[in-house]
Amino acid sequence: MAYDHRAVEGRWQAYWERHRxxxxxxxxxxxxxxxxxxxxxxxxxxxxxxxxxxxxATDIVARYKRMRxxxxxxxxxxxxxxxxxxxxAIQTGTHxxxxxxxxxxxxxxxxxxxxxxxxxxxxxxxxxxxxVRWTQWIFLKLFxxxxxxxxxxxVNWCPALGTVLANEEVIDGRSERGGHPVVRQPLRQWQLxxxxxxxxxxxxxxxxxxxxxxxKQRDWIGRSEGALVRFPVKGSEAVLEVFTxxxxxxxxxxxxxxxxxxxxxxELTTDAQREAVSAYVDAAKRxxxxxxxxxxxxxGVFTGxxxxxxxxxxxxxxxxxxxxxxxxxTGAIMAVPAHDERDFEFARKFxxxxxxxxxxxxxxxxxxxxxxxxxxxxxxxxxLDGLPTEQAKAKMLDHLEAEGIGRRQVSxxxxxxxxxxxxxxxxxxxxxxxxxTSGDPRRGDPHEIDYSKPIPLEExxxxxxxxxxxxxxxxxxxxxxxxxxxxRFFQKDGQWFARETNTMPQWAGSCWYYLRxxxxxxTEEIFSEKSYDDxxxxxxxxxxxxxxxxxxxxxxxxxxxxxxxxxxxxxxxxQKLVHQGMILGMVYRWYAVVDGDGKVLRALPGDDEDVVADxxxxxxxLRSSGERVETRYLVxxxxxxxxxxxxxxxxxxxxxxxxxxxxxxxxxxxxxxDMVHEFGAxxxxxxxxxxxxxxxxxxxxxxxxxxxxxxxxxxxxxARRAADVAAADETERLVHRTxxxxxxxxxxxRLNTAVSALMILVNHLAGLERVPRSAVERLVLCLxxxxxxxxxxxxxxxxxxxxxxxxxxxxxxITIANQPWPTWDEALCVDEVVTVPVQVNxxxxxxxxxxxxxxxxxxREAALADEAVQKATAGKTVRKVVYVPxxxxxxxxx
RNA sequence: GCCGAAGUGGCGGAAUGGCAGACGCAGCGGAUUCAAAAUCCGCCGAGGCAACCCCUCGUGUGAGUUCGAGUCUCACCUUCGGCACCA
Numbered sequence: 003m004a005y006d007h008r009a010v011e012g013r014w015q016a017y018w019e020r021h022r023x024x025x026x027x028x029x030x031x032x033x034x035x036x037x038x039x040x041x042x043x044x045x046x047x048x049x050x051x052x053x054x055x056x057x058x059a060t061d062i063v064a065r066y067k068r069m070r071x072x073x074x075x076x077x078x079x080x081x082x083x084x085x086x087x088x089x090x091a092i093q094t095g096t097h098x099x100x101x102x103x104x105x106x107x108x109x110x111x112x113x114x115x116x117x118x119x120x121x122x123x124x125x126x127x128x129x130x131x132x133x134v135r136w137t138q139w140i141f142l143k144l145f146x147x148x149x150x151x152x153x154x155x156x157v158n159w160c161p162a163l164g165t166v167l168a169n170e171e172v173i174d175g176r177s178e179r180g181g182h183p184v185v186r187q188p189l190r191q192w193q194l195x196x197x198x199x200x201x202x203x204x205x206x207x208x209x210x211x212x213x214x215x216x217x218k219q220r221d222w223i224g225r226s227e228g229a230l231v232r233f234p235v236k237g238s239e240a241v242l243e244v245f246t247x248x249x250x251x252x253x254x255x256x257x258x259x260x261x262x263x264x265x266x267x268x269e270l271t272t273d274a275q276r277e278a279v280s281a282y283v284d285a286a287k288r289x290x291x292x293x294x295x296x297x298x299x300x301x302g303v304f305t306g307x308x309x310x311x312x313x314x315x316x317x318x319x320x321x322x323x324x325x326x327x328x329x330x331x332t333g334a335i336m337a338v339p340a341h342d343e344r345d346f347e348f349a350r351k352f353x354x355x356x357x358x359x360x361x362x363x364x365x366x367x368x369x370x371x372x373x374x375x376x377x378x379x380x381x382x383x384x385x386l387d388g389l390p391t392e393q394a395k396a397k398m399l400d401h402l403e404a405e406g407i408g409r410r411q412v413s414x415x416x417x418x419x420x421x422x423x424x425x426x427x428x429x430x431x432x433x434x435x436x437x438x439t440s441g442d443p444r445r446g447d448p449h450e451i452d453y454s455k456p457i458p459l460e461e462x463x464x465x466x467x468x469x470x471x472x473x474x475x476x477x478x479x480x481x482x483x484x485x486x487x488x489x490r491f492f493q494k495d496g497q498w499f500a501r502e503t504n505t506m507p508q509w510a511g512s513c514w515y516y517l518r519x520x521x522x523x524x525t526e527e528i529f530s531e532k533s534y535d536d537x538x539x540x541x542x543x544x545x546x547x548x549x550x551x552x553x554x555x556x557x558x559x560x561x562x563x564x565x566x567x568x569x570x571x572x573x574x575x576x577q578k579l580v581h582q583g584m585i586l587g588m589v590y591r592w593y594a595v596v597d598g599d600g601k602v603l604r605a606l607p608g609d610d611e612d613v614v615a616d617x618x619x620x621x622x623x624l625r626s627s628g629e630r631v632e633t634r635y636l637v638x639x640x641x642x643x644x645x646x647x648x649x650x651x652x653x654x655x656x657x658x659x660x661x662x663x664x665x666x667x668x669x670x671x672x673x674x675x676d677m678v679h680e681f682g683a684x685x686x687x688x689x690x691x692x693x694x695x696x697x698x699x700x701x702x703x704x705x706x707x708x709x710x711x712x713x714x715x716x717x718x719x720x721a722r723r724a725a726d727v728a729a730a731d732e733t734e735r736l737v738h739r740t741x742x743x744x745x746x747x748x749x750x751x752r753l754n755t756a757v758s759a760l761m762i763l764v765n766h767l768a769g770l771e772r773v774p775r776s777a778v779e780r781l782v783l784c785l786x787x788x789x790x791x792x793x794x795x796x797x798x799x800x801x802x803x804x805x806x807x808x809x810x811x812x813x814x815x816i817t818i819a820n821q822p823w824p825t826w827d828e829a830l831c832v833d834e835v836v837t838v839p840v841q842v843n844x845x846x847x848x849x850x851x852x853x854x855x856x857x858x859x860x861x862r863e864a865a866l867a868d869e870a871v872q873k874a875t876a877g878k879t880v881r882k883v884v885y886v887p888x889x890x891x892x893x894x895x896x
Numbered sequence: 897g898c899c900g901a902a903g904u905g906g907c908g909g910a911a912u913g914g915c916a917g918a919c920g921c922a923g924c925g926g927a928u929u930c931a932a933a934a935u936c937c938g939c940c941g942a943g944g945c946a947a948c949c950c951c952u953c954g955u956g957u958g959a960g961u962u963c964g965a966g967u968c969u970c971a972c973c974u975u976c977g978g979c980a981c982c983a
Binding site: 004213214217218221222224226228244245246247248259298300324325326327329330331334335336337338342343344345347413414415547550551659689692693694695697698699700701703705706708709710712713715754755757758759760761762765837838839840841843844845846849881882883884886889890891892893894 | 897898899900901902907908909910914915918919920921922934935963964976977978979981982983
């Protein structure tokens with residue numbers, strides 16, 4: 003009964019490869035469609051079932067569009083720079099290039115085994131010299147426009163990884179990859195001036211068809227409007243500038259705070275306070291981001307200095323405190339404790355005055371129990387008194403500008419992008435510096451590198467390739483490449499130079515890969531203008547939401563720079579964006595009561611309500627006894643089933659099935675290779691689409707893929723019964739409705755309901771005495787984007803030919819991939835006679851058969867003829883009739 | 897704390913404001929079989945009823961709008977994702 007998926011899938015994958023069926027070509031007069039997947043990092047563990055989810059969705063769209071007559075560009079490549087290959091190199095001495103090649107081989111084989119319609123001739127690899135060349139070329143564009151610059155700034159240094167990380171790569175004070183602690187440390191860095199594009203990056207989101215990611219990016223950019231206000235420092239020429247979004251509260255400023263890492267902090271400090279402030283500044287420097295974020299208790303030290311309030315002339319003290327960040331705004335604030343929670347807390351702790359200047363109802367109060375941060379009416383505010391917040395802000399801004407005390411200012415949370423990494427496996431930065439030396443720095447002779455004079459490589463010197471290294475270990479804050487002396491130092495016109503030893507972050511290659519697909523073998527240009535006009539912009543981009551602010555923000559930034567350089571012609575690269583939801587693995591939960599050494603004392607069922615979170619120490623405890631509890635999991639093959647319920651095989655406690663992120667530690671990882679082997683690629687594809695809405699998080703169930711396999715077997719069986727008989731009216735109507743439904747669902751990426759529509763049609767056809775060939779043909783066409791191998795096979799078989807016929811396999815034209823998509827007749831999609839439910843007072847009491855456009859009188863008459871309706875309306879008067887033809891008849895009686 | 901998304905059978909999920917639970921999984925009953933697997937047919941939200949019928953309840957909780965609410969409005973609860981001393 004079951005078809006031989008291994009034979010079928012092997013045959014058609016070979017066919018597509020032999021004939022290059024999915025080569026992307028422009029043909030005159032055809033519309034184009036560029037459908038893009040986020041390309042993978044080829045890790046050593048291979049594909050997991052999350053990858054094929056988005057890839058299948060785009061593949062269905064690509065195949066569908068092709069059948070609709072579009073020229074389709076659907077490429078794939080490798081984001082191959084990255085830490086794991088390098089860590090493996092450190093452990094084994096294998097060059098990352100070799101590991102990377104090997105992993106790419108595995109990924110490519112796995113993707114091909116899923117039958118994706120990629121144009122493999124356009125494969126790109128971010129580590130290939132031919133690709134690196136253009137990444138560096140773009141870097142030079144940035145450099146020449148002043149958008150790439152060096153600075154000595156406190157950066158996120160991750161000692162465990164031996165590199166700095168971008169702000170976007172640090173989560174809760176830990177590295178995004180690996181979860182290692184991150185500390186702030188000043189280092190010479192390359193940065194990209196993404197802040198210069200902050201406004202455009204925020205504003206241009208408006209025109210994009212993107213999900214909630216737009217809001218995330220707006221939040222990350224964090225634009226806020228306010229004022230820059232100048233506070234003179236008492237007894238000094240110095241002026242302290244602050245940024246505030248609440249200029250209306252200026253009269254309430256009772257002290258100031260300067261960040262400990264502000265360059266002028268020690269300068270302001272009086273001699274008497276110098277020792278205390280220095281100690282505080284040093285301590286703040288040593289604090290990791292993790293400590294800063296977990297301990298929010300306010301700390302700070304008085305600098306001894308005072309500022310003059312620019313409006314009242316009052317002297318207010320200047321503190322330093324680490325709740326003010328050196329990197330945001332001006333690194334100093336005016337503190338308004340009455341109207342800012344943080345300032346309120348600090349003022350309470352240090353006994354500083356709290357003066358209300360905005361009152362919710364306009365009545366001044368003397369005591370405040372908490373900061374009032376909302377809008378209200380100004381009090382105790384001189385010229386602002388009686389004004390509501392919005393007007394008070396505007397008036398104060400005008401006043402500040404008129405008096406020359408301050409001005410309007412926009413501030414962003416977004417920081418410039420720290421673009422250098424101290425690792426080996428990345429693109430070298432194509433910059434070098436003059437060196438002062440009396441000997442040969444390659445032999446370790448004394449030398450001095452003048453980092454203030456960066457010299458860019460010429461375009462024709464690209465690519466600058468990585469040197470061979472014996473030791474890939476990171477740790478040198480100047481970068482792992484410092485060890486490649488022969489590579490690093492060189493002579494030109496008798497003068498010594500040193501190459502930049504930092505490399506680019508992994509994001510560099512993925513910032514522009516979608517452009518290289520246009521013309522991947524071009525050795526003269528990054529891509530030809532014609533190839534750009536042929537395919538850009540990307541019509542549909544699908545990938546994980548974990549890239550919502552990282553990759554997607556960086557890529558948009560580079561694209562805009564290239565736009566300004568005249569390299570690209572659109573201001574945005576990705577018109578429509580969709581994030582596929584993560585696929586979770588099933589595990590079975592139980593609780594273990596453990597002692598101090600982690601030994602299991604006894605087991606508890608997975609739904610035990612006595613288990614609660616331990617708020618003091620983290621983890622979980624028993625509410626009744628306070629004993630420590632750990633959550634443990636079993637995987638499906640370890641459990642014991644009794645009466646249809648899962649139990650622990652040793653402890654015998656009831657298990658609770660839960661969906662968790664797939665991880666090696668939990669043992670709930672599903673390998674697509676196993677699924678392809680056992681059920682076939684088509685079954686995997688159909689199941690991943692059938693699981694639920696594309697964007698949603700979904701738990702994997704192996705029994706589910708089995709159901710999809712049954713569906714495909716049924717299609718196979720039905721198709722083989724195809725005969726030359728006319729389709730009955732009912733069948734023909736269902737076929738039309740199915741074609742319509744599948745078409746509309748694919749267009750809207752509702753792939754789960756498209757599959758279910760196909761199931762309904764197959765179930766219908768399977769129940770027929772004789773199966774009309776015309777119906778099967780359209781079924782197979784609609785199925786082909788979802789299950790392309792089986793569809794190819796059946797497409798030739800239902801025409802009475804043998805799929806394994808070598809002559810047929812040699813013919814590039816027989817593929818179903820180039821067949822026109824079936825059409826439907828709208829008139830056949832609506833039924834003439836429909837069953838209309840009859841409600842009495844909103845409750846369904848009967849059903850009547852009516853023409854879909856029957857008038858109200860007819861409907862009412864038919865309804866009142868129904869026995870059940872008569873019973874429900876007996877002895878009552880019909881007061882009102884609500885009738886929607888073809889949908890509902892509601893009789894209101896009383 | 898702030899922003900965003902979501903709560904529907906045993907499970908995944910479906911429903912232009914109009915018969916809640918399509919389709920699939922699991923389960924139950926039957927056919928086939930020496931038997932099993934596979935396959936095919938039927939049942940499958942909860943409660944009531946001797947009973948097909950039928951009746952009542954039912955889409956996180958509580959209000960509201962409406963002839964009619966899973967769907968719209970407000971408040972709340974829970975879960976997930978993101979951000980988090982951003983002045």
